[in-house]
Amino acid sequence: MKKITALVLAVMLAVSLCALPVNAQTTSAATDDPSKLPTILMHGFLGWGSYDDINAIIPYFGMTSGSISNYLNSKGYDTYMPSTGPFSSCWDRVCEIYAQLTGTRTDYGIAHSKKYGHERYGKDFSGKPLIKDFVWDADHPVNLVGHSFGGAMSRMLVDMLVEGRPEEVAAAKAAGEKVNPLFEGGKKGYVHSVTMLEAPSNGSSCINATPALAQGVTSAAYTLTNILDLTPLKGIYDTDLDHFGIYGKEGESFGDMVKRVMYSDFEEHHDSCLEDLTIVRACDMNKELEMQPDIYYFTYYGNRTKRDPVTNVCSPTSRMFFLLWLFGAPMATFTGNTEDYYYDGYGDAMQKVSTPSQYLGEDWQANDGLVNVASGYCPYYVNDAGERVYDPHVDVADGTKSFKKGIWHIFPERDFDHLGMVGGLVNENPFEVMSFYDEVMANIANTAEEGDGREEGCPSAKMTDVPVNAWFHEEVDNMLTRGVMTGTSATTFSPNANLTRGQIVQMLYALEGKPAAKPSSFKDVSPKAWYADAVGWASEKNLVAGFDKDTFAPEADVTREQLATILKAYAAYAGKDTSKSASLAGFKDAGEVSKWAVDGMKWAVGSGLIAGRGNQMLAPGATATRAEVAQIMTNFLK
Numbered sequence: 294m295k296k297i298t299a300l301v302l303a304v305m306l307a308v309s310l311c312a313l314p315v316n317a318q319t320t321s322a323a324t325d326d327p328s329k330l331p332t333i334l335m336h337g338f339l340g341w342g343s344y345d346d347i348n349a350i351i352p353y354f355g356m357t358s359g360s361i362s363n364y365l366n367s368k369g370y371d372t373y374m375p376s377t378g379p380f381s382s383c384w385d386r387v388c389e390i391y392a393q394l395t396g397t398r399t400d401y402g403i404a405h406s407k408k409y410g411h412e413r414y415g416k417d418f419s420g421k422p423l424i425k426d427f428v429w430d431a432d433h434p435v436n437l438v439g440h441s442f443g444g445a446m447s448r449m450l451v452d453m454l455v456e457g458r459p460e461e462v463a464a465a466k467a468a469g470e471k472v473n474p475l476f477e478g479g480k481k482g483y484v485h486s487v488t489m490l491e492a493p494s495n496g497s498s499c500i501n502a503t504p505a506l507a508q509g510v511t512s513a514a515y516t517l518t519n520i521l522d523l524t525p526l527k528g529i530y531d532t533d534l535d536h537f538g539i540y541g542k543e544g545e546s547f548g549d550m551v552k553r554v555m556y557s558d559f560e561e562h563h564d565s566c567l568e569d570l571t572i573v574r575a576c577d578m579n580k581e582l583e584m585q586p587d588i589y590y591f592t593y594y595g596n597r598t599k600r601d602p603v604t605n606v607c608s609p610t611s612r613m614f615f616l617l618w619l620f621g622a623p624m625a626t627f628t629g630n631t632e633d634y635y636y637d638g639y640g641d642a643m644q645k646v647s648t649p650s651q652y653l654g655e656d657w658q659a660n661d662g663l664v665n666v667a668s669g670y671c672p673y674y675v676n677d678a679g680e681r682v683y684d685p686h687v688d689v690a691d692g693t694k695s696f697k698k699g700i701w702h703i704f705p706e707r708d709f710d711h712l713g714m715v716g717g718l719v720n721e722n723p724f725e726v727m728s729f730y731d732e733v734m735a736n737i738a739n740t741a742e743e744g745d746g747r748e749e750g751c752p753s754a755k756m757t758d759v760p761v762n763a764w765f766h767e768e769v770d771n772m773l774t775r776g777v778m779t780g781t782s783a784t785t786f787s788p789n790a791n792l793t794r795g796q797i798v799q800m801l802y803a804l805e806g807k808p809a810a811k812p813s814s815f816k817d818v819s820p821k822a823w824y825a826d827a828v829g830w831a832s833e834k835n836l837v838a839g840f841d842k843d844t845f846a847p848e849a850d851v852t853r854e855q856l857a858t859i860l861k862a863y864a865a866y867a868g869k870d871t872s873k874s875a876s877l878a879g880f881k882d883a884g885e886v887s888k889w890a891v892d893g894m895k896w897a898v899g900s901g902l903i904a905g906r907g908n909q910m911l912a913p914g915a916t917a918t919r920a921e922v923a924q925i926m927t928n929f930l931k
Contacts, residue, residue: 327485328738330436331424332372334362335390337441338566342376343423344393346529354440356716358723361730370734373423377446378533382409382564383578386442387450389415389533391475394429396422400473401536403464409564410639412536431482436737440715441664442566444492445575448582448672451487454480455585486589486737490714493664494579494672496572498653499620502627534559562639572668574635577648579674583789584684586699586758589740592686593733594669595661595709598625607658613710614720617662621710624660629653649679656881656910663711671701680852680914685789685921687764691732694739697764699788699920702736756786763788765920768927777803777926778919788920795824795847796919797856798837800926801863802827815845822847836862854886854913856922857903858893860929875899880911887913902928 336342336353354361354374362372375393377386385401392399392415399415406413429435437447457478465472474480532539537559559565568574584590597613598621600606607625609618633650636643659666673683686701696702707714707729713721714729742762752773753759759769765788772778777800781787802810810830812820818828824847831837832845837859839845851859864871875898877883877891886894894913897903902925905911917925 326738327436327740328734329369329371330434330485331427332365332370332436332438332734332737333390333394334372334374335437335439335443335446336374336377337439337443338570339379340441340443341379341530342374344376345531348374348376352716354715355726356712357719358716358721358726361716361727364727365730365734375423376531376533379530380532380534380559380565380567382566383442383445383449383569385415385536385564386446386566387453388473388475390446390450391453392416392418393423394427394435395474396420396427400475402458402461402473402476403468403470404458404460406536407464408638408642409562410642411562411564412538415536416533429483431480434483434485436486436488437484438488438490438733439492440490441492441711442570444489444494445569445578447487447489448494449578451484451585451588452582454478454483456583481585482587484585484588486591486740488591488593488733488737489669490593490733491595491661491664491669491709491711492592493570493575493668495665495668496570496575497664497668498572498624498627498657498660499663500571501629501631501653502623503620537562563636563643564639568635571635572631572651572653573633573648574637575668576651576674577635577646579672579684582672584699584701586763586788587760589696589698589737590701591696591733591736592669592671592701592703593707593714593729594664594666594703595707595711595714596659596666597621597661597708597710597713598659600659607655609662612708612720613662614712614718617710617712621660621662624665625658627653627658628655649675649677651675651679654881661709661711661713666706671703676914676916678914681910681912682915683912685764685918693736696736696740696762697766698760698762700764704736753786755784756780757784758788759786763920765923768923769920771927771930772800772923775804775930778923786919788923789918791850791916792856792919792922793847794837794845794849794851794855795822795828797851797859797922798831799824799827800922801836801859802830805830813845814842815839816843818845818847831859834866836866850916852914853903853911853917854890854894856917856925857897858890860902860925861893861896864896864929871896873899877911879909880905881909882911882913885913886911900929 334354340353341347342353351357352360352362362374365372375390377389381389384405388401389399396418398417398419401411401413401415403413437450439447453475455478458476461476462472537557539554539557539559569578597610598607599610601608609621609625613621631651631653634645634647637646638644657665657667661669671683671686673681676682684701685699686703689702689704691705693702710717712718713726716726752770753766759766769786769788781790807826808830810826811833812825813829813832815828818825828837828845828847861871874895877886877895877898890913894903894911
């Protein structure tokens with residue numbers, strides 16, 4: 294089974310036992326309230342936290358640069374470091390974090406535990422919560438800061454808090470047991486901000502580039518650390534796999550315990566971060582992790598590779614830690630396709646999950662030694678057509694002080710390798726590291742809000758998913774005022790829902806005052822459908838085309854290239870200037886634009902209506918959300 298390697302952090306664990314932290318010089322503290330909320334620092338794969346004794350010797354957040362948590366706390370911040378299973382899956386880690394924050398017993402859920410073949414309950418934190426006298430609700434939120442795999446954990450924690458897990462609620466009720474509050478959902482407002490540091494949001498190509506090495510060192514690291522778990526040193530660094538039977542049993546000899554661990558079938562349960570870090574599974578998981586309109590999102594990513602301008606070969610720089618170079622170098626030259634499936638579940642519950650294969654080209658070569666820039670930049674999933682669908686995001690410059698909710702703010706690339714952003718192993722300047730966290734906390738501080746901020750008569754005032762600081766707030770108000778778009782209900786706009794083909798023609802139809810229209814000839818457009826007149830009008834004016842003479846697919850999501858083509862046709866119909874055009878040659882996927890859409894895309898890019906989605910990708914076949922289209926239409930109507 295393919296997995297993400299544990300070599301670097303396994304060696305790091307051994308090296309760190311001999312390391313001495315370095316005290317960093319303090320500077321002036323940020324003063325705004327949001328940054329003074331409890332900030333939860335979540336470690337990555339093979340990491341550790343404050344429940345592990347090793348954290349007092351060498352903190353995960355700081356390593357040989359000194360404790361970042363202590364540094365921030367000395368400046369008036371309030372930081373905490375939970376300890377989660379270093380090999381555990383994203384789901385299991387979220388359950389562990391929730392138990393530590395609430396001071397309860399870890400509950401992995403009835404349905405989840407049955408599916409993956411392990412015990413339902415883990416460690417009990419009753420009486421020993423991570424934060425003493427902790428109150429956690431919408432009036433007392435927290436900031437989440439996750440490094441590496443901790444980034445995925447932060448996103449899943451938010452999703453569970455808000456959306457819950459209905460299958461777990463049903464399973465608990467069927468068993469006549471109390472439902473874990475984590476699975477009930479409805480905890481909107483419990484998180485103020487999410488910050489990801491070098492997070493492999495879309496997986497890592499490490500296993501693709503170094504399969505034999507990754508397989509060997511991962512197995513070795515797993516066996517050695519679990520044997521450590523069977524000794525009196527368990528509290529120093531705990532793998533937290535008791536729910537898989539990885540613990541010392543009473544009366545069992547040490548030899549028998551080691552033998553049992555060595556022959557454990559943990560890998561066959563498909564419930565580990567080794568699975569979640571594969572590209573196919575990470576991207577598939579992204580489909581379920583929706584962004585919340587009331588949360589601020591930040592992303593920082595590192596890169597210690599460079600591309601030779603003459604040979605075009607990508608390779609690590611001299612500043613990449615030498616052990617990371619073992620993986621960063623192969624990743625920097627790897628190209629190829631991912632698999633189109635992964636296995637999920639255990640035993641009789643195991644199933645083969647199909648997912649679109651991805652081609653990993655040059656855009657996946659730049660990396661920090663373990664995480665590709667293409668993965669650390671912004672989360673995306675792959676739709677059935679094999680196209681990347683990115684979360685809403687915007688690139689921001691250092692020093693930016695105005696942020697909006699519900700959108701990733703992506704900061705400029707950092708000269709850090711994968712360990713550098715959490716202090717590194719004697720290869721980083723401690724002052725640079727601490728200065729970076731000054732910036733992280735200052736950006737959170739700049740999310741301070743003064744009142745609701747809405748003007749009297751705000752069109753979206755009753756819509757709970759259009760907060761005043763959302764990046765799309767003004768654009769949605771514009772669409773509602775003009776009558777071009779309406780809410781999906783009296784209290785929702787559904788900004789993150791994809792816009793359909795029926796909705797885009799309805800918008801243009803509304804702009805024209807909804808004139809009389811003849812029925813269309815499309816058999817899949819019922820005369821009684823709310824979009825029937827709009828489709829008939831747009832078809833008559835040659836503004837839209839069907840997939841064939843009988844099929845319009847009104848409920849299908851509109852793609853970016855379809856949107857560009859339709860808008861150009863409408864612009865010409867409305868007498869607007871359509872002469873602007875821009876070359877698409879600067880986009881790596883320009884060749885993927887359909888021939889019939891090339892002129893429309895050139896016009897849309899030249900008019901500033903459609904831009905790339907990061908890393909020079911145009912994503913012509915990707916979908917567009919209702920919030921994105923509200924922004925595009927606002928610019929179109931200026």
